[in-house]
Amino acid sequence: MRTSIVRSVQSAIARSSSSSTYVRARAYSSDSVPERKVAVLGAAGGIGQPLALLMKLNPLVSKLSLYDIAGTPGVAADVSHINTRSEVSGYAGEEHLGKALEGADVVIIPAGVPRKPGMTRDDLFNINAGIVKSLCTAIAKYCPHALVNMISNPVNSTVPIAAEVFKKAGTYDEKRLFGVTTLDVVRAKTFYAGKANVNVAEVNVPVIGGHAGITILPLFSQATPKANLSDEDIKALTKRTQDGGTEVVEAKAGKGSATLSMAYAGAIFADACLKGLNGVPDVVECSYVQSNVTELPFFASKVRLGKNGVEEVLGLGPLSDYEKETLESLKPELLSSIEKGIKFANQS
Ligand SMILES: NC(=O)C1=CN([C@@H]2O[C@H](COP(=O)(O)OP(=O)(O)OC[C@H]3O[C@@H](n4cnc5c(N)ncnc54)[C@H](O)[C@@H]3O)[C@@H](O)[C@H]2O)C=CC1
Numbered sequence: 032m033r034t035s036i037v038r039s040v041q042s043a044i045a046r047s048s049s050s051s052t053y054v055r056a057r058a059y060s061s062d063s064v065p066e067r068k069v070a071v072l073g074a075a076g077g078i079g080q081p082l083a084l085l086m087k088l089n090p091l092v093s094k095l096s097l098y099d100i101a102g103t104p105g106v107a108a109d110v111s112h113i114n115t116r117s118e119v120s121g122y123a124g125e126e127h128l129g130k131a132l133e134g135a136d137v138v139i140i141p142a143g144v145p146r147k148p149g150m151t152r153d154d155l156f157n158i159n160a161g162i163v164k165s166l167c168t169a170i171a172k173y174c175p176h177a178l179v180n181m182i183s184n185p186v187n188s189t190v191p192i193a194a195e196v197f198k199k200a201g202t203y204d205e206k207r208l209f210g211v212t213t214l215d216v217v218r219a220k221t222f223y224a225g226k227a228n229v230n231v232a233e234v235n236v237p238v239i240g241g242h243a244g245i246t247i248l249p250l251f252s253q254a255t256p257k258a259n260l261s262d263e264d265i266k267a268l269t270k271r272t273q274d275g276g277t278e279v280v281e282a283k284a285g286k287g288s289a290t291l292s293m294a295y296a297g298a299i300f301a302d303a304c305l306k307g308l309n310g311v312p313d314v315v316e317c318s319y320v321q322s323n324v325t326e327l328p329f330f331a332s333k334v335r336l337g338k339n340g341v342e343e344v345l346g347l348g349p350l351s352d353y354e355k356e357t358l359e360s361l362k363p364e365l366l367s368s369i370e371k372g373i374k375f376a377n378q379s
């Protein structure tokens with residue numbers, strides 16, 4: 032029974048990645064899977080706890096390191112009783128951050144405060160920018176080669192902050208820094224499947240731009256399976272995807288933002304990073320990375336993952352007139368969030 036629950040969660044995550052990835056991943060025997068340490072920073076939080084659970088279910092992980100400023104020993108003890116491959120360690124307090132990070136292959140960062148109703152993601156900047164800066168300073172010191180999966184908001188600014196911290200430390204490698212935008216893809220798939228009345232498990236929708244309001248641009252013109260949706264339907268789906276986070280913030284009415292769907296999305300993205308590191312071919316996910324696909328220095332688009340992180344930032348493909356217009360209108364906001372992050376990292 033327990034084995035079947037673990038297997039069904041694992042295969043749901045595997046199916047969410049490209050189908051070719053799934054088939055190849057199954058070909059692994061547990062003996063041939065390399066050792067991989069994954070660290071979660073902010074592991075006692077609303078996202079951190081279910082994300083720790085999902086990473087504990089991932090057979091690609093051999094060491095799971097859970098770090099937070101407080102509360103991590105309990106989470107680690109709890110998760111460690113699950114009879115899956117990884118060995119779990121919990122670390123609480125800054126003096127243990129080095130140990131938590133040492134040897135990590137992938138560092139996932141859901142540390143920081145979430146929104147309350149009426150706030151934008153940018154309203155979190157003042158608190159979260161400092162948290163991200165200090166965590167990235169430690170990453171540069173203790174695991175400079177790790178792939179960094181940034182979840183903390185505002186992602187449009189926290190990723191540029193991380194890049195600047197790594198540049199200053201002399202460890203920056205643009206192939207290893209990712210803003211996690213997978214939840215936008217997860218939402219776009221769910222909302223599209225509902226509207227188009229197609230099997231959600233077969234749906235693919237790229238989401239480009241950034242991770243806040245109008246900077247989130249789902250490309251429903253490229254969605255598969257194809258459906259004949261009206262322009263109004265596409266606009267409504269686009270708006271719902273852009274406002275997906277706010278929908279949850281309002282429903283939670285002051286008790287935070289998306290945690291469970293974000294943990295799911297974070298687990299899918301980390302799994303894709305691990306598969307890429309392990310040499311699984313054709314692992315493609317959308318992510319907010321350093322980019323040349325537009326004039327903006329950071330941009331989310333499809334990315335091919337490999338043994339060194341980003342193997343290729345894929346182009347945007349053909350856009351509808353509506354998507355072209357929306358893309359142009361999101362650029363000023365995204366650029367200003369990027370510049371705000373860069374300025375913060377360099378002045379403080
Ligand atoms: N990228 C995305 O799609 C999404 C991002 N988020 C963001 O994720 C972040 C976390 O959200 P929740 O888990 O709901 O918040 P939460 O408040 O439940 O948990 C955050 C955790 O971070 C910890 N923390 C604070 N300072 C820290 C530090 N210096 N080092 C390590 N841990 C520290 C806290 O102790 C807490 O356990 C927020 O910024 C939120 O906006 C949330 C949903 C989606």
Ligand SMILES: O=C([O-])CC(=O)C(=O)O
Pocket residue numbers: 145146152184214275276277279280288289
């Ligand atoms: O909306 C928020 O504040 C949290 C988030 O990024 C999301 O759910 O997409």
